[in-house]
Amino acid sequence: MDSKEKTIELIEQALETVRPYLHADGGDVKFVELTDDLVVKLELQGSCQSCPMSAMTFRAGLEESIRKAVPYINKVVSSNVPELA
Structure with a gap:
């Protein structure tokens, strides 16, 4: 497994820790x-796309979990919520 594959695996594991909270809210x-310059692109789905708390969930939940698991990531952005890009 190369380092990019390992990094993606760590990102997926980090997202799994947050998913139950997202699922609870639909x-x-x-x-x-994962870009070559270590930018993680995520897509918010379901009610998370339009939730007024999505920015806080994104930064304090998703981004923080990813940064704990993979501290060398440069940036975490949303591919479908412009204000989080």
């Missing part, structure tokens, strides 16, 4: 891409 998150 939402989810999908891993979209």
Whole structure:
């Protein structure tokens, strides 16, 4: 397994720790891409796309979980919520 594959695996594991909270509110998150410059792209799904708390959930939940698991990530962005891009 190369380092990019390992990094993606760590990102997916981090997202799994947050998913139950998203599911409880009718939402989810999908891993979209890890760019060559270590930017993680996520897609908010379900009620998370339009929730007024999505920015806080994104930064304090998803991004924080990913950064704990993979501290060398440069940025975490949303591919479908413009204000989180």
